[in-house]
Amino acid sequence: MRLAEFHSRDHGPGDSLAQSDTAMIWAALDTVTDPEIPVISIVEMGMVPSVLVDGDATVVRMTPTFAGCPALDVIRQNIVAAVKNAGYENVRVDVVFDPPWTSDRITDVGREKLKSFGLAPPGAACGSINELRIAEAACPLCDSTNTTLESIFGPTLCRAIHYCNDCQQSFEQFKPV
Amino acid sequence: MPTEAVQPSVTPAVRSAVIDLLYRLADDSVILGHRNSEWTGLGPILEEDIAFSSMAQDKLGHAQALYTLLHELGEPAPDANAFLRTTEQYRCCELVALARADWAFSLVRQFFFSEADRIRFELLSQSAFEPLAQLARKLHGELKYHVMHGRMWMKRFGQGTAEGRERIQTAINAVYPHALGMFESTAQDEAIAAHRIGPSESEMQDRWENEGGTVLSDAGLTVPKNVKPVYGGRAGKHGPELAALLESMQRVYRIDPNTQW
Numbered sequence: 318m319r320l321a322e323f324h325s326r327d328h329g330p331g332d333s334l335a336q337s338d339t340a341m342i343w344a345a346l347d348t349v350t351d352p353e354i355p356v357i358s359i360v361e362m363g364m365v366p367s368v369l370v371d372g373d374a375t376v377v378r379m380t381p382t383f384a385g386c387p388a389l390d391v392i393r394q395n396i397v398a399a400v401k402n403a404g405y406e407n408v409r410v411d412v413v414f415d416p417p418w419t420s421d422r423i424t425d426v427g428r429e430k431l432k433s434f435g436l437a438p439p440g441a442a443c444g445s446i447n448e449l450r451i452a453e454a455a456c457p458l459c460d461s462t463n464t465t466l467e468s469i470f471g472p473t474l475c476r477a478i479h480y481c482n483d484c485q486q487s488f489e490q491f492k493p494v
Numbered sequence: 495m496p497t498e499a500v501q502p503s504v505t506p507a508v509r510s511a512v513i514d515l516l517y518r519l520a521d522d523s524v525i526l527g528h529r530n531s532e533w534t535g536l537g538p539i540l541e542e543d544i545a546f547s548s549m550a551q552d553k554l555g556h557a558q559a560l561y562t563l564l565h566e567l568g569e570p571a572p573d574a575n576a577f578l579r580t581t582e583q584y585r586c587c588e589l590v591a592l593a594r595a596d597w598a599f600s601l602v603r604q605f606f607f608s609e610a611d612r613i614r615f616e617l618l619s620q621s622a623f624e625p626l627a628q629l630a631r632k633l634h635g636e637l638k639y640h641v642m643h644g645r646m647w648m649k650r651f652g653q654g655t656a657e658g659r660e661r662i663q664t665a666i667n668a669v670y671p672h673a674l675g676m677f678e679s680t681a682q683d684e685a686i687a688a689h690r691i692g693p694s695e696s697e698m699q700d701r702w703e704n705e706g707g708t709v710l711s712d713a714g715l716t717v718p719k720n721v722k723p724v725y726g727g728r729a730g731k732h733g734p735e736l737a738a739l740l741e742s743m744q745r746v747y748r749i750d751p752n753t754q755w
Contacts, residue, residue, distance in 0.1 A: 383636060385555020414559070417632035442635070451642070468541045469639050470548040478541075494635045 334370055338405075342368050342375065345403035349395045352388050353473055357430045359392060363422025366413070375405045380418040383474040383494070420493045432457045437479065437490035454490040456481035464488075504567075504623070508689050512623050513567055514585075514682035515692055518728060519614075520560035521586035522676075524576050525736070526607060527553030528743050532594050542597070549604065549640050556633055563625055577747035581737045585680075587727040589672040591736035598651075602665040605644030606673040609706040612637045613698055622690040645709050652713025659715070666710070667718055674699070674723030 334342070346365055347358045359365055359379070367378050377396050381389050393410045400408045416422075420439035423431070428438035437454040452466040454477075461483035468478040469492075476489045504512065530550035537543025561572035569575060589607065594600045615637060618630035651662040677699040686692050707717045726732065 381632075383552065383555060384559050384633060385551045385553070387551070413628075414632040415628040417628065417635070419635060468544065469642055470541070470545040472544070474548055474551055492639070 334368065334375075338375075339368065341403050342377075342400055342405065345399040346377065346396065349392065349399050351382075352391050354431070354434060354436065356434045357423075357427050359396070361424045361427030361430065363424065363427070364392075364418060366416055371409070374407045374409045375400060376409050376411055378411050378413050380413050380416060380422075382418050386474060418494075420491065423491075431491055435488065436476065437488060439491045439493035442493045451477065451493060452479075454479045454488075456484060456486070457488055458486055459484040507685055508623070508691065509567060511682045511685035511689060511691055512626065513564060513569065514680055515686055516560055516564050516567075516626070517585040518587075518680070520557050520564065520575075521584050522590050522607075523553045523560060524557035525584070525586045525739065526590040526604075527551070527557060528739060529590060529592075529594055530600070530604065533597075533600065538597050545643055546600070546604075549608075549643070552636055552640070556636075559629055559633070563629065566625070573747070574751065577744045578751060581732050581740055582730045584732065584736060584740070585728055585730065586732075586736070587672070587675045587678060588724050588733060588736075589669070589676055589727075591727070591732060591739060592669075592672060593735050593738075596661075596665075598661045598665040599669065601644070601647055602662065602669045603673075604640070605648055605709075606669060606706065607676070608637065608640035608644045609709070610673075610676050610698065610702045612641050613701050613705070614693075617693040617698065620690075621692055626691070648709055648713045648715065652710070652715045663715055666715060670718045671721050671724045674721060675725050675727060677702070678723070678725040678728040680728050 343360065346368070347360045349359045350357060351359065351362060362382065364379055364382065365377060366380055369376050369378070377400065379393065379396065389412070393412070396410050397408045419442045421442045423438070431438045435457050437457045440450060440453050451469065452464075453462070454464050454466070455462050456464055456479075459481060461481055463482045465480045465482060466477065467480050467487065471478045471489055475492055475494075477492050478487060479490055480487050527550045530546045530553065533543060533546035534550070535543065537546055557576065558572055561569075561575050564575065565571050570578070589603060592599075592603065612634065615630045615634045619627055619634060621627040621630065648662070651658045677695040679695050683695060687694050703717075710717050727736075
């Protein structure tokens, strides 16, 4: 279901793929992870708006999480390797900013996986500058919402640091962007 | 970074105007990113070490994306563009090139720049040059964290100890003439407005003075009045700080520009 939804939501140039190819390629992409958060796939992260065909090439469109994310090159290489491994020789990754990635693109399954990794999932992304909204994070260890935002910058560009006042542990949150 | 050929066919006049604007945006980003990276390992507290390093990484990412748009318009590849141009070829404002000085100075510079950066990319998300509009919509979301950081510290220092307030006010007074230089016009500004590529510098400056000024006044800090802006950067006329920065930033790349990284 998700595959069809992703495929129809965003349109790109090029021919559409046969149904069987589509399923194979999306399954291959679902094995590619962010090296800094290895539990969640790039599909669950919402980083792949569409896959299409351009002549002989299979084109994976990738919308980056943060423009300065140092993992992008590795992810791009891993996409090519995974799709080649599924039997598609000529693979290209197009980095696109349309649609712009926001944390709202992370799927529900992806959010559960972030939490299991110890990262509080992001709340709804807000366009405005609102510290209160960003401060809302449930502790991934004890589910308490009695938490305090410690730092809007963390060990990677996509993480903020919070403190749980109930279980008295620091934890990281995937930032709403 | 984007490899998809997305730019529509553009007229020579639009192309020149877009290129002029993109160089200003990209050069501001890479130079401020480099300056802020100089705080990595040296921040006064761990959180600020991380904050400046993160904002530096963001700005280098923004620079890479902007240089990529330039490359798609026929300009040199991103690395060659950043690492092989001379001081005179750079179009950044003087504000971003100034030596990092003390943390108060760097913090105030970052505050002034972030306020302008957010306004700029918010307005550019309506650009008639669609590849820039798309990128602006993306970067705008990241910039809100930079703005939050600056505003939080202005408030803290404005309402904190006498020494902190005095040091921040001293930095504000020193940085302000250079901050006004962010809005220096170029010969392409009329074309940029006429083709709806981006907002005018005076429109951005009005909003910046209003919104940034409110943050400072609310914090009990004073906005300098009747200040003469420091111009020149947008025309390639830079002080010695940029030359020193480029000498350091470009040194390794220039040893062997063709090497594979």
